[in-house]
Amino acid sequence: MLPVLTSHHLNLMMSDSDRPQLILLRPTREVVMEPLSARFQLLKPWESPLPRDRFFAAHAARARALLVTGLARVDAPLLDALPALRFVITNSVGVDHIDLAECARRGVAVANAGSVYTTDVADYAVGLLVDVLRHVTASNRYVRLGLWPSRGDYPLGFKLRGKRVGIVGLGSIGSEVAKRLEAFSCFISYFSRKRKPSVTYTYFPSVCDLAVASDVLVVTCALTDETYHIIDSDVMSALGKEDGIIINVGRGPLIDEVELVKRLKYGEIAGAGLDVFEYEPIVPKEFFYMDNVVLSHHVAVLTHEAASDLVQLIMANLEAFFSDKPLLSPVSICSL
């Protein structure tokens, strides 16, 4: 009887030359690395005593594909060190860590995580909003400190119905946030680079105008040169009042963080839900003394389901690249 060959056996039998090379810059989750290592010859510079560029010269001279994780920078020096590189895939949606112009110049195609994170980021943004308005995290802390019996009921929160929510960037994530909040009877408006005619929400041509008309701002836009500090002092003044709330699930630098800390400290902004920070993982310590902020360490995308969807998308993009087929989630300078 012939022995049964498993995929494990096949992997061992396949010589390295049968498997295309895939460069990684940093280790990433097993749930991602495992399926990749079955199909590709993974080049892992961190496992080598050689400095990275020497490792690349020795082992990656013919490597055509690179998987970027952890927002590692893909810039001209890196591209110089990988002359055969023709495809970069990042496990993020944002591509501000990738020099797209340099990639375009060298004929290097780029793909991102497409829409695998949209659902979970939208869920998280809604979770943060309800948390801030209804004190979920703060009152959970209160209970766990044993304060309910001694100090009595927790201070009242705020109703969601009728809250005017301004979405900053009505892309796929912003749209999914809006759709969810409609069921909570919130009023949705938005700012976007261009008005979206197919959408019934109220459009505002500037973030300041949006802030004046909003009780809550939910920041879901991409970080670009134009959107750096898009939530600045003027916007915070416009949002102002005592019940203005800011939720950020985009990127830290979208908000002038020093200004936000100041406004929260002086009660000029009522609360915030922040998954991202300007200089993460450094977080302004002033936040730690505030009960009206909810903080998390850039986890809005981190679900088992998204990780599984991501692996499928990465594999599909790599297969497409290596068989000269169209990429599933390509990114170009023009598409930003």
Place this chain on the structure above:
Amino acid sequence: MESLGVLLTFPMNPYLEEELSRRCKVFRLWQSPPERRQEFIRSNAPAIRAIVGNAYVGADAATIDALPNLEIVASFSVGLDKVDLHKCRERGIRVTNTPDVLTEDVADLAIGLAIALLRRICQADRYVRSGEWDKKGDYRLTTRFSGKTIGIIGLGRIGMAVAKRAEGFGCPISYYSRSEKPNTNYKYYSNLIDLAANCNVLIVACPLTEETRHIVNREVLDALGSKGVLVNIGRGPHVDEPELVAALREGRLGGAALDVYENEPHVPEELFGMDNVVLVPHVGSGTNETRKEMADLVLGNLEAHVMNKPLLTPVV
């Protein structure tokens, strides 16, 4: 309403208390120490024609018996598990509650609790505040909320509002109720164990009665299982609390988000150390806007009673 003597059982709302003081004669039950309460009630009994209670302290049989001139119990809550309805019916005492005005807040909280639980928002916040983030990254994967099957116990006003919100997240909805509700697309289970076995998030949204006490028992928790989570926005006694703690301790239940407990304000301390638990202190209707509306309903019911007009939200 100046002649109306009102026994206020708990400092439930400053605005309500202020308005009652302005318009009626208020007897504040909590101001006398527990051992003197019977005496306090007895000595003021002739003047007391109304009780305003809440989810913590209502109108039990002993209190009602001690008040021969009691005409109306206006509860600052929608749940009437702390009011002896049988006795009120017997004595012809009117009972009102505060339905509808708090429906949305409770439903909003149910969804907020479910997301906070599955996505570990409270734990992430604790992690960031510990200052550990810039020393080591802890990027555990959590569980997606969208698309999870929601099982609702009790498809009344609050249950329907929870369902409507969950639908916005693409969640399939099932429910258990005494009888199937017409005109919904939701999947009905006539057996709670079956509902628990076939959903990911079980949400308690029914009234607390003799029949529904401990409706979430060990069997239901086991059926919900290590991949399922419980959200209780009903009443503490809906859930067999020691069984819940055991199920969590032993990993037989995936997690729990609780707004209510069997012996509020006391919460089993064993839960404090668990990452798969969210504990909030009965804040379901706890918004400024809703508490004012609830207070206005209580005042409106009392006024209607005094003027012999139809009560706004009578239950008895």
